[in-house]
Amino acid sequence: MSRLRRSALIFGALLATLLLAACSSQPLRNMEPGEQPAEDTDEGGLWDALADSERALQRSPLLVRDEALNRYVNGLVCRYAGEYCKDIRVYIIRRPYFNASMAPNGVMQIWTGALLRAENEAQLGFVLGHEIGHFLGQHSIKQWRRTKDTANALSLLQLIAAGSPSASAGDAFDVALFAAYASLFKYSRDHERESDLHGFERSVALGYDANQGWKLWQALLAEENARDRRKPSSVFATHPATEERLTTLRREAEALPTNGDGTGSAEFSDALRPFLTTWLADEVQRRNYPQTLVLLDRLQSRPEVPNAGMLAYFRGEVFRKRRAPGDDKRAIDAYVAALDLPGYPAETMRALGYAFRRVEDIESANEAFADYLEARPNADDRALIEHLMTEPVRRHED
Amino acid sequence: MKTDFARTLKRLGILCALVLLVSCSGAPGLVRPNEPVRVQRVFEVQSPIEWARYRGVGNETWTVDGTALNRLTFLANIRDKHHIFGYGRQTRRNPDGPFFRTGMEPNELRDLLVDGLAQAGFANVGARNLQPGHRDGFTTYRFDLDLRAPNGLIYQGHALMFERRERLNVAFWFAPTEHYHARDVAAVEQMFADMHFRQ
């Protein structure tokens, strides 16, 4: 390596290190309720850009605008956020995955997949409290600064590696890259742990059963384990393993001298009930069959099953879509069971008709189709169903 | 609370697959009004209006003004256990998704397209008015579609599906409800009505 190159490298490295050091020591803002970051700070910049994303969220076709549901969720957020209530704006997003997120400017998103999975108010509250923990801990801005510094350091490393004639410098860069990204993810896992504890502590302070947090993780763990695909590697998981979070929260709950036993108001089920059919249909549309089956089991075992007939119908739908060996029979059983339970939709009879066709039982199929047309004389697929009732079954092998 | 990278990647993959339906083709052609065109050796189509035509392998996308403003897609010869948008094959490791199975009933065929479009990032995808038909010795199913782009733009259109030699063939069209759907709906309905299939 030439002398100029070497000295340029050293000079550059020093300069960059200095610049990096200058921004990484930035102190966090003293966050008072109702306060916004100064405009000329990196956080102020993020808030401003996020205002644009918030506008996009407000016109998203996925935004659930139902007044009663929003009022209920907002009320619960306020209980958990206390004096920071006014700083947080909640958006309910219609997506069938367990997710909630918190932006530094107070925009909280909660996905309908999370609402569907929370068993009671205490579990939903724990999730909201967790997100509020991210907000109060200023995790987004910490993460942003960390990302910025890591990326800057990496670009410098990249230059040094590219400028160096030896292959080993390139290797060193790869190692550095790996370590840097791994440390970013670890940072984020620490935030998750901290927020879990915040959600836990707020739940306890509000008199909810302290065990509901880990029970929610346990339910999610069961879904995770039902997945028959490879899981992402643990080094890069942005979140600590569900199992670890479960154990931590359980230990915390057991260490409490006294424990509230409240799981929350009946308002919870009143607010969510009108949406269960839509959200379950969205859930089935994901076609992640094993997870959906675990979820349906859990919904069915709740102390007050919202309407058992609908759950059984959707169980049949999962088997119908999955088409694994034996699923034709399972689908029929589920639809038949639904017809004996309260709250099954009229589509159950149509689905049963289709299911019987798949096992080449034309007579039962036509009976079920006739029942469907009787229940829904103005069905938009009447012509189709009448056509199927005269159509021979096609043989198929699985 | 939980970011599922695999899911995001898959979503991106399907979106790419949908985009690729357009971009992996060679130079686009022009479909002239009232001239019969053979599409992917399955469909025989005659259109009262002009289209730009992007040919892929096993699929074609036609558009008048750009695919965000109107989109007519043909999918030909989808084999048993293959993804409706060509995104892989159903295997033991990859069991979940809208994969075609030979002998599917009309409701299942409809769900394939609806679930596939939802996976590709469209919101509130709905299907109505599923109707059977017979053409050129095949049983066809058609239905109306409505869906929303992530920015909220509402699209409407319709789809036609049928099985031929144990393989699935699909034609679907959609355009924004604002202006474009109404402008072309009569022409496209006529195309769908006049369409024929090779034996």
Added chain:
Amino acid sequence: MQAFGTHAGSLIRHRFAGLLLALVALFLSACSSTHVRTDAEFDVARDLGGKSVVLVEPSIQLFEMQASGLMEPRADWTRAAREKLPAAINAILDQRKANLKPEYRVSADLPSDARPRQVLALNEAVINTIFTHSYLHVPLPTRGASRRKPLSWTLGPGVSAIREETGADYMLTVIVRDSYTSTGRAALMILAAALQIGVLQGGQQFGVATLVDLRTGDVVWFNVLSDSLGDLRDVEGAQATASKLLKGLPL
């Protein structure tokens, strides 16, 4: 260390190459271009004198480019630009005897299915389409092979929803993303050039603007601005950017 002479030679070559690269970087960073298209009748039939124009949901965001290339949004710069650019646009329109109506934003609690929302969502789709086929030159045979083809896209007569809300004759859409090189990035750029590694991209100004006739829905004018020297943080810079952004708008 064995052959000092060769090293000395390479040292000189390095120095010149570094200088050359730095010059190239400077030259590249001084690039500025616009891409103006108008509809077929624009020059002949359109007279915007005395007509009113409404700026609809302008999207302006300024960033500071970090050493790594990461874009950090800057609220203070953005606020300045959101004031200065519309003011500069207004001044140009004024000069040409058209008037600018107050900026229009659809109210946040209007659901996404409402008509004005749908028209603006379609406007987004149309802008993306024109950008793809006119600016990026993705071929669209229904619009002919010529790259200089006049514009022929429309939002349809539904734009009357916007005309009723604003009372304007034309709708102007402005999207601007503007980034500025941070000190860290500048140091890295110099370092990269000196080490002959390559030319790193610095801050860039990028804008798209369209004008839609609110009677027919036709997009009558479209421009893409790309500039690495533009600056929206001060009045003069905003004026210069506005005049480049509104280039070819024959008022």
